[in-house]
Amino acid sequence: MIPMDRLAQISAxxxxxxxxxxxxxxxxSKLAKEYSDLRPVVEQISxxxxxxxxLDDARxxxxxxxxxxxxxxxxxxxxxxxxxxxxxxxxxxxxxxxxDAKPAMLEIRPGTGGDEAAxxxxxxxxxxxxxxxxxxxxxxxxEEQATELGGIKEVVAHITGENVFARLKYESGVHRVQRxxxxxxxxxxxxxxxxxxxxxxxxxxxxxxxxxxIRIDTMRSSGAGGQHVNTTDSAVRITHLxxxxxxTSSEKSQHRNREIAMQVLKARLYDAERQRVDKERSDSxxxxxxxxDRSERIRTYNFPQGRMTDHRINMTLYRLDAVMQGDxxxxxxxxxxxxxxxxxxxxxx
Numbered sequence: 491m492i493p494m495d496r497l498a499q500i501s502a503x504x505x506x507x508x509x510x511x512x513x514x515x516x517x518x519s520k521l522a523k524e525y526s527d528l529r530p531v532v533e534q535i536s537x538x539x540x541x542x543x544x545l546d547d548a549r550x551x552x553x554x555x556x557x558x559x560x561x562x563x564x565x566x567x568x569x570x571x572x573x574x575x576x577x578x579x580x581x582x583x584x585x586x587x588x589x590d591a592k593p594a595m596l597e598i599r600p601g602t603g604g605d606e607a608a609x610x611x612x613x614x615x616x617x618x619x620x621x622x623x624x625x626x627x628x629x630x631x632x633e634e635q636a637t638e639l640g641g642i643k644e645v646v647a648h649i650t651g652e653n654v655f656a657r658l659k660y661e662s663g664v665h666r667v668q669r670x671x672x673x674x675x676x677x678x679x680x681x682x683x684x685x686x687x688x689x690x691x692x693x694x695x696x697x698x699x700x701x702x703x704i705r706i707d708t709m710r711s712s713g714a715g716g717q718h719v720n721t722t723d724s725a726v727r728i729t730h731l732x733x734x735x736x737x738t739s740s741e742k743s744q745h746r747n748r749e750i751a752m753q754v755l756k757a758r759l760y761d762a763e764r765q766r767v768d769k770e771r772s773d774s775x776x777x778x779x780x781x782x783d784r785s786e787r788i789r790t791y792n793f794p795q796g797r798m799t800d801h802r803i804n805m806t807l808y809r810l811d812a813v814m815q816g817d818x819x820x821x822x823x824x825x826x827x828x829x830x831x832x833x834x835x836x837x838x839x
Contacts, residue, residue, distance in 0.1 A: 603682020608641025620816025
């Protein structure tokens, strides 16, 4: 049972914010942000309370001989709606991840498997591009290093849209592929892997980097050969001295490279701090499904059998072609629901 005094406190806070915004002068962005965050919670509280009031009224009607028959019909219907309403309210009351609404930095790198791993990394890149396109998100390539066979050595992309990080944060980890490489003449199935990292974009208010803590080096960019070779010292490498984090960017503009590298560095440091806090909050490995452990094998894509398995929730889909075309909502919804269920369980302990 959800404590009614807690619901009353939330509703009172919402009413206070509503009044404060109408009378406050100057910058009300913080008030507006909290008001916006509380609105869906208060709507669920209102629906839940309305259902309880209707149920109380129906039970009172049992005492009226003229209304008792109608009440006996109405009460089972209202009682049947109660569990769903309470579950929806509990989900609304779960602590919000402040990063959920943020844009995200997507990083993909090949792991074990040589050329095949680089080709699989390119396949994952296309998968996420198509997913973003289907959701109407903007997908901007920041850094891309390709191989001669059409794979990628490394890619960094910036994704903006509605609730980007909330939808993509469970994609971080090791993605494993099992298939027959195009270069395999004997038809043998090979296993290779690629690593995906999804980081929430960090703003200056999220992370501050002291200029004394970084070292910026410029170096000659390496191109793919021929006319694409960049012959100027435009590439930028930034080293964050306290943590040893190194970020490079090798676009044509050195000024733009500095911006890109700092943007990625902030995202990595912000993500590292979030993971540190998450680890302190819970010692349970299971509760960290969304923490983005880069070493965890999270998913296998088996091409001969046409299936994809997410090992964190033991979910298998036999429609790999659709998944590789960016049809990821079913698995992302399942991962989100699993994380919410774990949070509800922890709240009930």
